Amino acid sequence: MWKNEAEPSLLEILRKITELKLFPLPEYLSIITKRSNEEFEEDDSEDERDNLIDAWDEALKSSFKQLEKYADYISDNSSFGTHQGVKGLEFLRVMVILDDEEARGFLFSYEKLFGAKVLT
Numbered sequence: 001m002w003k004n005e006a007e008p009s010l011l012e013i014l015r016k017i018t019e020l021k022l023f024p025l026p027e028y029l030s031i032i033t034k035r036s037n038e039e040f041e042e043d044d045s046e047d048e049r050d051n052l053i054d055a056w057d058e059a060l061k062s063s064f065k066q067l068e069k070y071a072d073y074i075s076d077n078s079s080f081g082t083h084q085g086v087k088g089l090e091f092l093r094v095m096v097i098l099d100d101e102e103a104r105g106f107l108f109s110y111e112k113l114f115g116a117k118v119l120t
Contacts, residue, residue, distance in 0.1 A: 010067060011060035032056055066115045073113065 002008050008016075014025060014033045025033065032053065072078040098110040111117040 007063045007065055009060065010062055010064060013064060014060065028052060028056060032060065063115065069113065069115045078113070 002012075011032065014029055017023065018025060018030070018033045024030075069078070098114075100110050103110070109117065112119050
């Protein structure tokens with residue numbers, strides 16, 4: 001389905017779903033998939049922008065492999081657990097911002113964990 005067994009982005013996968021009419025997408029995702037690459041680049045203006053669409057634009061740049069690793073991580077199926085210095089276990093839902101540059105630890109890499117960088 002992908003040339004040279006390339007790792008598709010989530011946006012490419014959604015476009016293929018739309019092209020093959022596998023199932024209907026939510027309206028906000030459908031809007032994103034119908035834009036051309038030029039429209040995607042031009043849409044970076046500072047006009048009034050829809051924050052939800054902006055967030056999806058960024059998220060859909062990720063590869064499916066990254067999504068798989070993230071799903072494993074949040075489902076506690078990953079071999080990693082990152083609770084160093086994290087507070088909030090008493091809360092049902094806690095948002096965590098992962099940033100290797102700001103992290104105090106040096107023995108792990110969030111980018112490697114989620115597949116954004118190659119393992120070394």
